[in-house]
Amino acid sequence: MALTSAKLPQWAIDLETPPTRSKLAGAPDPPGFSSSKRSSSKQPIRKPPTTEETDTLKLKKAWELAIAPAKSIPMNAIMMYMSGNSLQIFSIMMVFMLFKNPFQALLQTRQVFTRFEGEGTSGKLIMVKATYVVCNLLVLALGLWKVNGMGLLPTTRSDWLAWEVPRQALEQTIFVGR
Incomplete structure (x- = not known):
């Protein structure tokens, strides 16, 4: 037994039939809205990018990734300064x-840039990888600065006294008393 539209509730009927739109005189459609299928077919079809455009985009993304560690240096420097030099x-x-983090990034340099490698970008990625390595080394240098400020780097002679050989006396004075 099929239900007729008379027996269906109003909300079910509203779901079955799309609402009719009363077009106001002179009111244009909002941007991105098309009232008919014909107007959407008039939009130009986007042509696929060429290999040069794809390579350029890949290089731009690779440079963004290579410079990302350098962008974190100011924030890390402020955090290191604010944490103080005490051992806590x-x-x-x-x-x-x-x-x-930079040490892991340095070990994974090749894997990070594999998605950007191609025939057109293979020679140009060497400079990007070098920049990535230098930026991570700068973050490591910031860490060394902090460790030195905390007094954990052995930079003075007294830090190495355990390994210093005692001096041998060339002359000796013997006091003979009466």
């Missing part, structure tokens, strides 16, 4: 992360 769990964890 907070400053130690921050220094650990400051060393861990």
